[in-house]
Structure formats: C-alpha cells, structure tokens
Amino acid sequence: MITDIIQKISSETGMPEDEVNDKIEEKKLELSGMISDEGAAYIVAKELGVTIRKIQRLNIGNIITGMQNADVIGKIVKVSEKAFEKDGNKGRVMSVILGDGTGTIRLSLWNDEIDKFSGFTRGDTVHVRGFVKEGLFGPELRLGRYGTLLRSDETIQDVLERKTEYERSPISELAEGQHRQIRAPIVQVFGGNIFYEICPVCKGRAKEWKCQEHGDIQPEYGLVISGIADDGTGNIRIVAFNDAAEKLIGMSKFEAKRLFDMKKKMEAVIEKIPLGRELVIDGRVSRNALFDRMEFVVNGVSGIDMKREIETLLA
Ligand SMILES: [Zn+2]
16 A cells, blocks of 8 residues: 555655655665555655545445445446536546455546546556445445545455345345345334534544544534334344435435434434335345444435336246
8 A cells, every 4th residue: 555655645745756755765764674664654744744544445345325434445347438418517427347355336437537547447456535425326436525546556356246236135034244135114213323523624533523633623414323124024223324324214414413403402303204114225234243233234225116126026
C-alpha cells in the first residue's frame, strides 16, 4: 500500500513521485533502517502536512449498502460506459466491475469522475476509497467528492463471481457466511441510538461534534436500524445502515432525525415505523462475536413484487 501513500503525497503537494520516494529513503536512513517503508512514508506524509488515514481494507464480499467509508482493493473484471440524458441534461456513466477472492462489486463513475479512470484497463488492480449506495443491482461503490481511485500494487489472482440475485432462504435455514434473500416482515425495531455522527469532510465516524482528524465539525448523521425479522420458520436479528435502513423503516433519515429532534426522544421515531409489512431483504448472515449470535446484515430491501414472487414459487 506504500504506492497509495506516495501517490497521495504527490497529488497533495505537487512533488513528483520519485522525489517523494527519495524522501522516504532518506527518512529510513535517518532512522538507521529501524522503520518499515510504510512507516517511513507515514512520517514523511506527516512532515509535509498530508493526512493519511489508516487504511481499513474491506473484502468485497463484505461490502454492504450504507457504508460511508469504504477502502476496497479489486481487480477490474469488466468496464462499460454509456451516455444518458435526464431532464434535458446530457451525462455519462461508467460501470466498472471490481472483484477479489470474496466477490464482485460495481463501481459507478459519473461524468467528470470518469477522467479518474483514464490509464486503467481490464486486469489492473485498483484501490478505491469511497462510499456505498444501493444501486439498481445491489450495493455499488461511489467516489463522490472525496473519493479516490488509484493504482494498487497488490496482485489479485482469482475473482469470485457472485450471482447478482441472492438465493431465497427460510430464516430457519440461514447459516453463517451466506449471502441470502429472506421474505419476512419486521416484527420489532429496537430503540436506543439509531443515529451516529459522520464527519462531513472525511466521512469517517465522528463523536460529540469532533472528528479525530478534522477537529470541530458539524456532523452529518448516519442511520442504523436493528430489529427482528420473522418469516414463520424462525426469526433473526437484522441490522441495516443508511439507504438500506431507510427502506427498512419506510422513511428517510432526515424525516427520522426531524421526528427525533421534535421530541428529543427515540420513541418518537420508533413508533412511526410501520411493522408487519412483508419485505424482501437481501443480506449476509454474520456472527456477532460480541453477543455470540447470528445477525442478518441488510444489503438491500424491496417491497413484494407479486409477479416475481409467483415465478419464484413456480421455479
Ligand atoms: Zn474528518
């Protein structure tokens, strides 16, 4: 990952990459070789006033809708681009499928963002930093204003191609590690804090109006909903973030925040959430080590599509 750090230093300071490299080598000598290349790179970055966030790399198979801060290394397996027109405005969108040994994900690049892809081609490995939204085909990576798309020096051998459509399963048969679809109503939503603070600059977690890197900030809010889904065969605790959470509770996070702010009580939001609606929920079964129980981490939510339901029954 040292190439990422060098690229970041270079792009923020305008210093050519080989010069940054020399500085890192000098730093290692200065410290009598007591430090790794990466460690030296962090120090050089700091001295030049460039902030490097510690990279928390995600396996592609673990990406879920609503993540605000996703670091992903993937191999480019497919690229397509098309022009579109919406409300009289012309635009372009590029779809890049990235994969690793745990799955694949779509990276959508819009208009000027497409320039960041120049020089890349199928088979290259890239490091993407961005956020995850629910797209037409499930979760998709977006760069947004602060995202980056850089070359990675890692080698990814095999890419696990995953079916875009999740296999339907009764809750009683869910097992750890599976990506599955369930059809069930939400029968209970837990209270407690459903909002968390996000730094508007780096999209990292913030606490009490402070970001570790950016100091005092006016936070944006993320939404996390947990509850119980029950399909008659069994029940499971479900957890959903942001876009997926909004769909699950049938209201936007702004609406939820408004309800909360009016009464300063979480119940004001919880009581407005309609329970018992049949939903089709895609997600991943994961073990919560802290509480030693299974959870269904929601990836996407849709209402019941009767035509599709009948086809599923007949299949
Ligand atoms: Zn921040």
